[in-house]
Amino acid sequence: MSIEQLYRTRAKELLSSGEVKMVIGYGAGSNKERRRPLFITSAEECDKLVLDSACISNLSGYLLTEGLLSDEKRVAVFLRPEGVRALNVLAAEAQLDTAQIVIIGFDSPKGELKALEGSSVEEFTALITALKEITPETAGEEQLAKIEKMSPEERFLFWQEEFSKCIKCYACRQACPMCYCRRCIVDSNQPQWVNTSSHTLGNFEWNIVRAFHLSGRCVECGNCDRACPVNIPLRLINRKMAEEVLNSFNHFAGTSKTQEPVLASFKKDDSETFIL
Amino acid sequence: MTKILFADKLDSCVERWRSAGMTVIGPVQRTNSSMYDAVKSASELDLNLVLADRSIKELFFPQSEPMLRYNITKSEINTSEFLPPSGPRIIFGARACDASGLAIDDPLFGWDYKDEYWFQRRNESVIVTIACTKADEFCMCTSLKLAPDSTKGSDILLRPLENNKGWQVEELTDRGREAFKKVADLLQEGSDPAAATVSVPEKFDADACAEWLKNPENFNSHFWKEISLRCIGCGSCTYLCPTCHCFDIQDEGGSFEGIRRKNWDSCSFALFTMHTSGHNPRSTQSARWRQRIMHKFNYFPGKFSANSCSGCGRCTRECPVDMGITETLQEISKLSQ
Numbered sequence: 001m002s003i004e005q006l007y008r009t010r011a012k013e014l015l016s017s018g019e020v021k022m023v024i025g026y027g028a029g030s031n032k033e034r035r036r037p038l039f040i041t042s043a044e045e046c047d048k049l050v051l052d053s054a055c056i057s058n059l060s061g062y063l064l065t066e067g068l069l070s071d072e073k074r075v076a077v078f079l080r081p082e083g084v085r086a087l088n089v090l091a092a093e094a095q096l097d098t099a100q101i102v103i104i105g106f107d108s109p110k111g112e113l114k115a116l117e118g119s120s121v122e123e124f125t126a127l128i129t130a131l132k133e134i135t136p137e138t139a140g141e142e143q144l145a146k147i148e149k150m151s152p153e154e155r156f157l158f159w160q161e162e163f164s165k166c167i168k169c170y171a172c173r174q175a176c177p178m179c180y181c182r183r184c185i186v187d188s189n190q191p192q193w194v195n196t197s198s199h200t201l202g203n204f205e206w207n208i209v210r211a212f213h214l215s216g217r218c219v220e221c222g223n224c225d226r227a228c229p230v231n232i233p234l235r236l237i238n239r240k241m242a243e244e245v246l247n248s249f250n251h252f253a254g255t256s257k258t259q260e261p262v263l264a265s266f267k268k269d270d271s272e273t274f275i276l
Numbered sequence: 277m278t279k280i281l282f283a284d285k286l287d288s289c290v291e292r293w294r295s296a297g298m299t300v301i302g303p304v305q306r307t308n309s310s311m312y313d314a315v316k317s318a319s320e321l322d323l324n325l326v327l328a329d330r331s332i333k334e335l336f337f338p339q340s341e342p343m344l345r346y347n348i349t350k351s352e353i354n355t356s357e358f359l360p361p362s363g364p365r366i367i368f369g370a371r372a373c374d375a376s377g378l379a380i381d382d383p384l385f386g387w388d389y390k391d392e393y394w395f396q397r398r399n400e401s402v403i404v405t406i407a408c409t410k411a412d413e414f415c416m417c418t419s420l421k422l423a424p425d426s427t428k429g430s431d432i433l434l435r436p437l438e439n440n441k442g443w444q445v446e447e448l449t450d451r452g453r454e455a456f457k458k459v460a461d462l463l464q465e466g467s468d469p470a471a472a473t474v475s476v477p478e479k480f481d482a483d484a485c486a487e488w489l490k491n492p493e494n495f496n497s498h499f500w501k502e503i504s505l506r507c508i509g510c511g512s513c514t515y516l517c518p519t520c521h522c523f524d525i526q527d528e529g530g531s532f533e534g535i536r537r538k539n540w541d542s543c544s545f546a547l548f549t550m551h552t553s554g555h556n557p558r559s560t561q562s563a564r565w566r567q568r569i570m571h572k573f574n575y576f577p578g579k580f581s582a583n584s585c586s587g588c589g590r591c592t593r594e595c596p597v598d599m600g601i602t603e604t605l606q607e608i609s610k611l612s613q
Binding site (some may be wrong): 030230 | 308547599
């Protein structure tokens with residue numbers, strides 16, 4: 001049986017037994033290459049589920065849809081390892097209770113689809129811990145290496161050109177499972193902390209604020225990068241920040257649901273005088 | 277015999293227009309993204325694109341535009357206006373959907389208050405559209421009663437030659453004739469046949485959709501929630517759309533000194549309709565998606581007798597979750613049967 005068939009059956013069982021009220025998965029998209037998020041609430045619809053290596057997007061953000069989890073019923077969701085990491089971060093930040101989530105795990109290293117064992121975040125701990133070790137080497141971006149070699153002036157020009165394209169559609173924010181703030185700082189206008197204009201300064205402000213806010217939280221699922229309609233290589237920023245956080249604090253976002261947030265925790269005996 | 281502009285003469289045309297003081301603009305590739313932008317020579321143009329990623333609208337209605345500078349002192353309030361940058365422009369290589377989009381928005385920007393920023397640019401721009409000989413699966417102009425060679429909003433229509441060596445020239449407006457007079461000696465009379473325009477299949481019945489949308493019973497249909505479940509509420513569709521025209525006015529700077537700007541805004545954002553009380557009349561994403569469709573295919577045509585959509589398909593092409601107008605109107609077409 002194909003993994004797709006296997007998971008359709010599993011989704012049917014979960015729904016017909018009443019174990020979950022909804023399955024969030026992937027369906028066919030508007031062309032052969034595309035898959036789209038699908039929300040299934042009855043066993044009969046489960047044959048619409050599609051699973052293959054083109055199912056890329058991280059669906060965990062939909063779990064925070066207003067009201068979805070408020071009845072304490074469970075929801076099943078198709079997740080890649082990054083998606084499971086995202087669940088851990090969201091749980092660590094008290095945004096959801098992982099007991100309400102049934103994971104239907106899969107991955108497609110080198111384009112080959114495989115099922116992942118386990119349905120709760122705890123069962124993925126070993127896998128995620130292993131990722132921590134391998135990520136820096138395997139995720140090495142050629143472009144990132146090029147940027148590292150640039151002088152600060154060249155690097156500024158590179159990002160200036162990229163950010164000048166930004167149209168402030170906030171697709172990066174909306175596609176990001178970590179951007180769950182009910183009111184984003186750019187939407188606050190009394191006072192207006194961040195310029196809403198998409199001139200170069202405003203675009204720098206927005207993208208840098210977002211980079212900092214995601215440091216130590218980003219699981220590098222790539223949702224923002226793929227969502228950007230003007231193709232700003234946002235993954236490079238997140239990759240760099242993840243590397244910094246790993247090197248400085250030995251922190252790999254989303255290893256457990258009780259992980260301390262790296263930029264939101266402090267110790268009284270911290271040697272940095274500005275902390276306390 | 278028709279007038280023909282051979283491709284090898286295009287660079288001389290660009291030079292001629294530029295030396296006549298015109299800014300020449302066209303579809304270009306920028307870093308990993310295409311847009312309409314100013315060029316110095318024809319070689320910078322990318323005329324093989326189905327469609328630039330970004331629409332033509334930003335040349336007339338930029339994403340952020342300064343309106344006035346203010347300065348408040350104890351004794352007085354000073355303001356000085358920013359006027360739109362002026363100067364003649366020629367936009368070479370527009371697509372029919374983009375040019376039509378401008379014509380769709382003209383009555384909107386001139387309805388009660390005549391938007392001088394829009395019209396100054398409109399009056400100073402010559403739109404040279406090239407009929408499409410290729411399309412992709414997202415193109416839907418024919419569903420909106422337009423076509424790959426629609427002349428709406430264009431001053432010149434160019435039809436690519438079958439041999440790919442140039443274009444037949446159709447002069448549509450005085451403004452277009454004026455601009456092409458400048459390059460008259462670079463054009464030739466010829467009988468080279470034009471290539472067939474691409475056939476874009478009709479994807480939905482816009483009239484049937486309009487009827488369904490007008491029926492007040494359908495305003496509260498479950499359909500809206502179901503069709504928009506995956507919408508993440510970004511502004512990608514709005515900002516790439518050649519006809520979406522909503523904007524916000526923002527004061528940038530301090531209480532006593534700053535710049536008032538006009539910035540694009542989107543009905544997809546929760547903040548768009550947020551009241552100061554905290555109440556939001558469009559509190560769910562499905563209500564926002566409904567507004568987007570209703571505005572384009574019910575309210576706007578009710579006021580201006582045209583759909584606020586020219587079928588470019590960018591909304592679906594770039595949607596992070598593969599939504600868009602096509603799917604919604606296809607589903608409404610089914611419901612209205």
